Amino acid sequence: MKASRLLLLLVVLVVVAGAAWWFLRPRPVVSDHLTVYYTKLDGNSLGTWTVSLRPPQPGESAAEHLHNVALYAAVQSIAGPPSEVSAIRFPPGTHVLNVLVNGSTATVDLSKDVAASAGGSFAENGEFKGLVYTLTGISPINAVQITIEGRKVETLPGGHLELDTPLHRSDW
Amino acid sequence: MNSTRRFIGRIGSAFALCTLLLCGSARAANLSYVFQNQTLMFTHIARTAAGSALGVDDPAFRSLLKSLGATLTWHPGERYVLISTPQPLVINFAVGSKSYDVGLLSANASFAPFLQGQEAFLPLDDLLHSLGLTSRSDGSVNVLQPQLTSVDIKGSGNQAVVVAHAAMPLHPRLAVNEPSRLVYVFDGVASSIDGIRQVNVGGIRLLKIISSGSVRRPSTTIEVDLAPNARHGAPRSNDGDFEVAFGGSGGAPPLVNANVAANPQPPSPSVAPAPVNPPAAGATVSAVTVTPSNGGETVTIAMSGNATYDWHRLRPPDNRFWIDIHGAQLEGGNKDEAQPDPLTSLRIRQNDAQTVRVALSLSGPKSISVSPSANGILINIGNTDAFDVAREGSGTVGNVVSANEPQPLITPVPADEYGQVSNESAWKFGPQSSYVPTNPRLIVLDPGHGGGDRGSVHDGMQEAVLTLDMARRVEALLIARGWQVKMTHNGDHDVHGTPRSKAEAEAMGYTSPDAFDLQARDDIANAAGARLFVSIHANAFMNSGPNGTTYYYYTPQSLPFAQEMEQDLDAADLGTKDDGVHKVKYYVVAHANMPAILIETAFLTNPFDRERLASSSWRQHIAEAIADGIDQYARAHPVGQAQ
Numbered sequence: 152m153k154a155s156r157l158l159l160l161l162v163v164l165v166v167v168a169g170a171a172w173w174f175l176r177p178r179p180v181v182s183d184h185l186t187v188y189y190t191k192l193d194g195n196s197l198g199t200w201t202v203s204l205r206p207p208q209p210g211e212s213a214a215e216h217l218h219n220v221a222l223y224a225a226v227q228s229i230a231g232p233p234s235e236v237s238a239i240r241f242p243p244g245t246h247v248l249n250v251l252v253n254g255s256t257a258t259v260d261l262s263k264d265v266a267a268s269a270g271g272s273f274a275e276n277g278e279f280k281g282l283v284y285t286l287t288g289i290s291p292i293n294a295v296q297i298t299i300e301g302r303k304v305e306t307l308p309g310g311h312l313e314l315d316t317p318l319h320r321s322d323w
Numbered sequence: 324m325n326s327t328r329r330f331i332g333r334i335g336s337a338f339a340l341c342t343l344l345l346c347g348s349a350r351a352a353n354l355s356y357v358f359q360n361q362t363l364m365f366t367h368i369a370r371t372a373a374g375s376a377l378g379v380d381d382p383a384f385r386s387l388l389k390s391l392g393a394t395l396t397w398h399p400g401e402r403y404v405l406i407s408t409p410q411p412l413v414i415n416f417a418v419g420s421k422s423y424d425v426g427l428l429s430a431n432a433s434f435a436p437f438l439q440g441q442e443a444f445l446p447l448d449d450l451l452h453s454l455g456l457t458s459r460s461d462g463s464v465n466v467l468q469p470q471l472t473s474v475d476i477k478g479s480g481n482q483a484v485v486v487a488h489a490a491m492p493l494h495p496r497l498a499v500n501e502p503s504r505l506v507y508v509f510d511g512v513a514s515s516i517d518g519i520r521q522v523n524v525g526g527i528r529l530l531k532i533i534s535s536g537s538v539r540r541p542s543t544t545i546e547v548d549l550a551p552n553a554r555h556g557a558p559r560s561n562d563g564d565f566e567v568a569f570g571g572s573g574g575a576p577p578l579v580n581a582n583v584a585a586n587p588q589p590p591s592p593s594v595a596p597a598p599v600n601p602p603a604a605g606a607t608v609s610a611v612t613v614t615p616s617n618g619g620e621t622v623t624i625a626m627s628g629n630a631t632y633d634w635h636r637l638r639p640p641d642n643r644f645w646i647d648i649h650g651a652q653l654e655g656g657n658k659d660e661a662q663p664d665p666l667t668s669l670r671i672r673q674n675d676a677q678t679v680r681v682a683l684s685l686s687g688p689k690s691i692s693v694s695p696s697a698n699g700i701l702i703n704i705g706n707t708d709a710f711d712v713a714r715e716g717s718g719t720v721g722n723v724v725s726a727n728e729p730q731p732l733i734t735p736v737p738a739d740e741y742g743q744v745s746n747e748s749a750w751k752f753g754p755q756s757s758y759v760p761t762n763p764r765l766i767v768l769d770p771g772h773g774g775g776d777r778g779s780v781h782d783g784m785q786e787a788v789l790t791l792d793m794a795r796r797v798e799a800l801l802i803a804r805g806w807q808v809k810m811t812h813n814g815d816h817d818v819h820g821t822p823r824s825k826a827e828a829e830a831m832g833y834t835s836p837d838a839f840d841l842q843a844r845d846d847i848a849n850a851a852g853a854r855l856f857v858s859i860h861a862n863a864f865m866n867s868g869p870n871g872t873t874y875y876y877y878t879p880q881s882l883p884f885a886q887e888m889e890q891d892l893d894a895a896d897l898g899t900k901d902d903g904v905h906k907v908k909y910y911v912v913a914h915a916n917m918p919a920i921l922i923e924t925a926f927l928t929n930p931f932d933r934e935r936l937a938s939s940s941w942r943q944h945i946a947e948a949i950a951d952g953i954d955q956y957a958r959a960h961p962v963g964q965a966q
Contacts, residue, residue, distance in 0.1 A: 164764075177893065178960070180663060192868060192869060193902075194869060194873070194902065194905075195903070195905055202413075202424070203413075203424065203427075203429065205417055205420065205422070208417065208418075208419050208643060210419070210422060211417065215402065217401055219401075219403045219417075219439065222346065222396065222403055222405065223403060223405060223413075226396050226405045226407060226413055227413050228414050229407065230407045230411040230412070231411050232409065233411075233426070233427075234410055234488075234564050235399075235477075235486075240411075242865075243392070243409065244392075244394070244398060245394045246394035246395075246407055247405075248396070249396075249398060262394075263417075268865075271778075271779050271786075271861070271862035271863030271926070271927070272860065272862060272875070272907075272909065272921070272923060273862045273863065273864050273869055273873075273923070273926070274863075274864055274865065276905075276907050280907075299579060304839060305840070305841055305842065305910060306910050308776070309772060309776045309777070309778055310906075310912070311860075311909040311911075311921070312907065312908060312909060313908045313909065313910040313913055313914075320906065321864060321907075322877075322906075322907070322908035323905075323906060323907055
């Protein structure tokens with residue numbers, strides 16, 4: 152009788168431990184929407200719009216899903232908000248070549264079209280502020296490294312914003 | 324033997340069939356389309372039971388995207404296929420999912436995209452539809468017709484904007500332009516939204532959308548019937564949008580977008596280089612006379628030729644004043660004279676080979692005004708005391724044309740007693756900083772851009788020219804106040820630091836050894852142990868809307884400096900909008916050891932701001948304000964004391 156009670160207790164403990172592990176296990180936060188940021192024409196304040204996210208597909212690992220979400224976020228941010236919204240936008244033709252997520256840093260590789268801006272710091276600042284805020288809204292990303300055609304650059308040609316180290320929200 | 328071959332053949336066929344069924348697709352014949360009179364031959368085609376699929380590596384597909392101004396983000400073997408259109412819309416297909424997104428809308432495709440090898444194949448009809456294209460057959464060929472996807476009317480009452488959308492840039496022609504009717508024709512664009520809409524806003528009565536033409540040459544017409552006295556603005560075509568603003572009678576002139584210049588900009592005056600270096604032609608100071616005037620005195624400096632001047636006065640109780648006339652020679656030799664109240668003494672010197680100095684001692688903090696005249700410079704001294712007054716200023720006499728010769732990077736401190744700074748706090752340092760300058764008298768000025776980097780260029784005006792001009796003016800003013808000044812570059816050339824090899828640069832992930840231009844500017848300031856670093860720029864944007872003066876900093880020790888500079892420049896009444904102080908990781912302010920700020924003085928792309936940038940007097944005005952701010956900040960803050 153005593154042995155059966157012990158056995159029952161053991162089973163309960165195992166079930167409780169298993170349930171605790173299941174609910175508390177580390178896993179990426181899966182959201183059904185993404186907040187995309189853009190910089191308004193005052194050059195400083197941020198606006199947002201929301202797009203829906205795909206849930207993880209069968210066979211899509213957590214790492215692959217994080218990559219896909221970051222890729223989608225970067226593409227949305229570079230494209231900018233709907234046309235009726237007044238926003239600082241990346242130069243036409245700018246597109247995302249790739250996004251790699253390594254730990255908490257996302258590396259966004261952009262096409263060289265990004266260099267074709269008006270030349271002032273105003274647009275450059277607004278463009279990258281929106282991109283960094285968008286990507287760092289995805290857990291666990293908190294830093295964004297920019298590369299142009301696969302290469303690190305000090306800044307954009309004739310630019311101002313430091314791009315050779317990862318950018319954080321705290322850089323603004 | 325034959326039976327064995329037949330058996331193997333049947334096994335092979337069965338295997339192929341299984342493969343087809345399992346994969347749901349197979350390579351198929353090419354598909355040909357005509358798009359904008361060009362033939363597109365899709366070769367990466369797979370057939371499924373639900374329809375044709377197109378491989379994203381298909382060269383004709385890539386060509387089609389290019390024609391539409393769209394871009395593709397996808398890597399072999401990856402699940403997401405993302406297409407950005409110029410509208411902008413992001414189209415998102417995912418391998419294994421029938422659901423796809425077009426902007427904020429979701430739809431279900433006829434079948435799910437799949438991988439064949441490493442290449443993603445997308446449902447062709449859904450892909451074309453998402454791109455705003457419709458396939459039509461004229462019996463012999465399939466034609467891809469761009470679609471006018473929507474026409475919106477925004478506004479109410481007396482103002483309205485008509486916006487037509489498509490997945491590609493729209494460039495209609497204005498076929499009819501009458502007071503009561505406008506007709507825009509979109510050649511090559513089809514539409515499935517034909518109809519007539521009663522509007523009655525913004526002077527628009529009716530809007531008609533009519534599609535016509537052939538399969539190969541579709542056409543869509545938008546006809547706008549206007550009320551009497553209705554007006555319309557200039558149309559704007561941008562990416563996939565076409566906009567025209569309308570206004571009813573009595574309304575304001577309609578503009579499509581306040582941020583877009585609808586009217587042609589006035590031509591900008593050319594930028595005169597900085598009159599910092601003495602003019603080559605020079606000037607002659609022939610006489611200095613003092614005459615009574617309204618209880619005060621007027622000092623007349625008679626001179627001929629071209630020159631610049633700057634004047635300074637010390638703070639009470641030291642009531643001395645002096646004016647330096649650059650590029651001038653003194654006739655008749657030096658002179659010292661005692662004068663009646665309120666002017667107690669007058670001293671005239673050939674201060675150096677190119678500068679004539681006229682120094683006055685006053686009986687008190689009297690009001691002083693300095694102005695150029697037809698024959699020289701007038702200094703009016705009032706008989707009333709004035710305490711809250713400007714302590715320096717500058718101007719030009721004649722038509723000043725500067726020499727464009729580089730100056731030494733470090734300029735000497737004036738040895739004259741008037742040039743010495745007597746306030747001890749000038750050698751102390753700013754708040755929230757543990758940085759101790761090895762040369763507390765040194766200010767580093769960084770004219771933005773230069774050499775191969777022209778910065779913003781607009782209407783023939785170049786940022787690199789303007790920033791060098793303004794920095795030279797600030798340099799001259801600071802030197803006159805006793806500061807040493809080092810320019811990161813004092814000619815229109817690139818700034819290069821320690822040479823790095825190509826291999827070293829590439830090992831660091833950079834494209835070339837020339838990628839360290841901005842670090843080189845910081846290296847100059849850091850190596851010199853400067854007290855403050857100020858980078859001077861002119862801003863720009865893709866349209867004429869943004870304007871104003873902006874102050875950027877990055878390190879905490881730079882924030883008070885930026886804030887005080889903002890206050891000083893705002894008080895100087897520059898005429899530009901104050902866009903505030905902002906923290907941004909701009910390279911030159913992030914890597915300077917000392918308090919460092921970057922000032923975007925004004926926008927080259929804004930007509931109001933551009934007029935100021937083009938004016939040498941305005942550039943002198945802002946240079947004086949910057950020099951004032953630097954001078955006051957450096958004097959006011961003690962070294963190393965946290966606040």
